[in-house]
Amino acid sequence: MSLRYSFAAVLRLLRHQKGLTQSDISNTVAQSHVSQLESAKTTATIDVSCELASAMRMQPGSLITLALACYGQRTPRELLTDVLAELEELELADVVLNHQQQPTKTPAMIDAERKRDAIRALKREGATQAEAARQLGLPEATLRRLWHQVSDS
Incomplete structure (x- = not known):
């Protein structure tokens, strides 16, 4: 099963749970695009995911975490626990990254x-x-x- 189906299910769930219409969350994303996302006809980019989360007044990480948890048939808590352990192993859990990092040298x-x-x-x-x-x-x-x-x- 494609991740887009999990994202679609989570987007519909959150929108309904917050009592919002597709138009309500169509500030920067067209309502027709929201409809296509909810019917799993298209895949959301990171930018679109962030815009949708913002329109629903939530952290983008929450939306993405829920979609990944749904896709992996896990609870969000299980997923986040594993993510935190992985980031700690990489020594990145408490690091503020610079989005203008130099590219890795080949x-x-x-x-x-x-x-x-x-x-x-x-x-x-x-x-x-x-x-x-x-x-x-x-x-x-x-x-x-x-x-x-x-x-x-």
């Missing part, structure tokens, strides 16, 4: 950084491009490109 990015550091050191020692290419075992074209990316300091 192995290629790390390798290029290592090469630039080596080139920088050779430039400081007074090596020529040809000498640096030989010492580092790099093709001359690659060395030239990286050579001009690094500062002399």
Whole structure:
């Protein structure tokens, strides 16, 4: 069973439990989209889930937790207990994350950084491009490109 069916069931349940109509929660989400979500004809994005939760005056995490608990045939408490344990294991339970975190460096990015550091050191020692290419075992074209990316300091 797709998660969209659980989300649809939870959305209908919460809306009815709060005595709201589809129009009532259609502040930023079109009523026709709410209808499609409730009939599991479409899937909600994180942004739409947040907007719907806000319109129902609840935390987005509550809406998503209920949908995931329904999908996994578990209680929300069981799910949240497991989530908290997982976050504690990752040492992230009490961390405020920066939404502008730097992207993770790929192995290629790390390798290029290592090469630039080596080139920088050779430039400081007074090596020529040809000498640096030989010492580092790099093709001359690659060395030239990286050579001009690094500062002399």
